[in-house]
Amino acid sequence: GAVVSQHPSRVICKSGTSVKIECRSLDFQATTMFWYRQFPKQSLMLMATSNEGSKATYEQGVEKDKFLINHASLTLSTLTVTSAHPEDSSFYICSARRDRGPGNTIYFGEGSWLTVV
Amino acid sequence: DAKTTQPNSMESNEEEPVHLPCNHSTISGTDYIHWYRQLPSQGPEYVIHGLTSNVNNRMASLAIAEDRKSSTLILHRATLRDAAVYYCMTSNFGNEKLTFGTGTRLTIIP
Numbered sequence: 001g002a003v004v005s006q007h008p009s010r011v012i013c014k015s016g017t018s019v020k021i022e023c024r025s026l027d028f029q030a031t032t033m034f035w036y037r038q039f040p041k042q043s044l045m046l047m048a049t050s051n052e053g054s055k056a057t058y059e060q061g062v063e064k065d066k067f068l069i070n071h072a073s074l075t076l077s078t079l080t081v082t083s084a085h086p087e088d089s090s091f092y093i094c095s096a097r098r099d100r101g102p103g104n105t106i107y108f109g110e111g112s113w114l115t116v117v
Numbered sequence: 118d119a120k121t122t123q124p125n126s127m128e129s130n131e132e133e134p135v136h137l138p139c140n141h142s143t144i145s146g147t148d149y150i151h152w153y154r155q156l157p158s159q160g161p162e163y164v165i166h167g168l169t170s171n172v173n174n175r176m177a178s179l180a181i182a183e184d185r186k187s188s189t190l191i192l193h194r195a196t197l198r199d200a201a202v203y204y205c206m207t208s209n210f211g212n213e214k215l216t217f218g219t220g221t222r223l224t225i226i227p
Contacts, residue, residue, distance in 0.1 A: 108160035
C-alpha cells in the first residue's frame with residue numbers, strides 16, 4: 001500500500017534555531033501535500049497546503065515566514081520551522097494525496113515530534 | 118468542507134460490532150466522506166472513504182445515508198487494537214484538504 005514517511009520522527013532544537021522536517025511519498029507521486037500540527041490532547045490543525053512547483057497556501061493565522069514549505073519534487077515536501085521557540089514544540093504531521101489511482105485517498109505520515117528547548 | 122458532528126466518546130466490548138455515527142448535514146453533492154483513526158503519538162491511519170454507495174474494505178464498512186447527511190463507520194468485530202480516536206471528515210473532489218474535528222474516542226472493553 002501507499003506509504004508516506006516523515007523524517008526525523010523526533011527532533012530537539014535550541015530556541016532561535018531552525019529545523020527542517022521532510023515528508024516523502026514512498027511509492028506514489030503527490031502533487032499536493034498537507035502539513036498539520038497537533039498539540040497534546042487536541043485535534044490536528046491544518047497549517048498549509050503544499051503544491052509541487054508553486055507556493056504553498058497557508059491557513060489563516062499561520063505565519064508563512066516562520067513555517068517555510070518547499071515542495072520541490074513530486075515525492076518530497078519539507079517544512080522548516082524558522083527561529084523556533086518553545087511554543088512551537090508540537091507534533092507535526094504531513095499527508096499526501098496520490099496523484100493517480102483510486103480517487104481521493106489521502107495518506108498520512110507517522111508524524112514528527114519537535115521539542116524546542 | 119461540510120462540518121461534521123461526532124460523539125466525543127464511545128465504548129464497545131471486544132469482539133462485538135461497533136457503529137460509529139457521523140452527521141454531515143451540509144455536505145454537497147461532490148463531497149467525499151472520509152474516515153481516519155489515530156493512535157496516540159501516531160499519524161492518522163486511513164480507514165475508508167466513499168461518495169454515495171456503501172463501501173467495504175478489510176478494515177471496516179461505511180454506510181452512507183440515502184440523503185448523504187450522515188454516515189456510519191462499522192467495525193464488524195472490535196479488537197483491542199481498534200481503540201483509537203476516529204475522525205469523520207468530508208472533502209470536495211479535487212481539493213482533498215481534510216479538516217479534523219474532535220473525533221470519537223473509541224474504548225474497547227476486554
